[in-house]
Amino acid sequence: MSAHVEEIRLNLPHIELAAHLYGPEDGQPVIALHGWLDNAASFARLAPRLPGLRIVALDFAGHGHSAHRAPGAGYLLWDYALDVLLVAEQLGWDRFALLGHSMGAIVSVMLAGAMPDRVSRLALIDGLMPYTGEADQAPTKLGEALLAQLALAAKRKPVYAAIDRAVEARMKGVGAVSREAAELLAQRGLMPVAGGYTWRTDSRLTLPSPLRLTRAHALAFARSLKCPALLVLAEHGLLQTEPKFVELLDGLPLDVRRLPGKHHLHLDDEAGAQAVADCFNPFFAAP
Incomplete structure (x- = not known):
């Protein structure tokens, strides 16, 4: 399924971000946030199936066609949250919905929990809370970082000598994807270099986190949600491997739908994208 998509640039005070823009100008404002090491093409199959929404699908800083952060800066989750808020400011959106996959879902929950007056609803795909670390691990983890x-x-x-080799590598990466999904991500994520192609992503994105939220911190953000929230879980996604994750869901203020598929079920194939859209369309249409 295809739809008109516009490439836009957003000049924030500290960085320039790239994005794909979908939907009518008067549509419900939505900022779409992709996963770690992905890019705006993550929503290439899903966004056209969500009519009536004005979707700005960002390339996070350091990903896709967005700029890399300045030397000495890092890529912490709360830095991404600030970027999203500044994008909304530039667009003139006082309130907006968030559509997030994986890391994008985590950033969405953190921003919605911290700024409940700004976020109208949350549509989450196989992502909710970050990997956590307890206080006694912090010195060791900082040293490693x-x-x-x-x-x-x-x-x-x-x-990679050829684009196909890069596509095959992405198929086997974190959150393994279908060939079609890998090709969509590669179209936006690769750049030519001497000897072939490499990924545009900032190498600093693969560094270990210098500081992680504790489990109590992460849960506090999820429990602070005030807006309607819907989480689509992939039956063979990454979250299902998290210990005691199902028990955590019972006490959180969100609806959960489980669908067949893997971590990128919204991108892997047309059927998966349609199944996710069938969950989200009534959710966005609700008063």
Whole structure:
């Protein structure tokens, strides 16, 4: 399924972000947020199936065609949340919905929990809370992160002789995807270099986090949600492997739908995209 999509640039005070724009100008405002190491093409199959919405599908900073953060800066979840809020400010959207997949869903929950007056509803795909770390692990984890940053200058991105090789690598990456999904992500995510192609993503995105929220912190954001929230879970997605995740859902203020498919069920094939759309269309149409 195809629909008109416009490429736009958003000049924030500290960085320039790229995005795909879908839907009518008077549509319900929605900011769509992709997963880690993906890009705006993550919504290429789903967005055209959500009529009546004005969807701005961002390339997060360091991903796709968006700029990389300045030297010395990092890619923490709350930095992404600020970027999203600044995008809404630039668009003139006082209130807006968030459509998030994986890491994009995590950022969505954090922003909605922190700024309940700004977020009208949450549509989440196989993502909810970040990986957590308890206080006693913090010194060790920070040490590992600092060493990784020191070693980054000596690391080199992989170079693929042909686009097909990059597509095959992405199919086997974190949250393995179908070939068609990998091709869509590669169209936006690859750039030519000497010897072939490499990913546009900032190498710093693969660094370990210097600080993680505790489980109590992460749950506090999810429990603070005030807007309507719907989580679509993939039967073979990443969240199903999290220990005690199902028990956590019982006490959270959101509706949950389970669908066949893997972590990228909204992108892997047309049937998956339609199934996700069939969940979200009534949700967005509700008063």
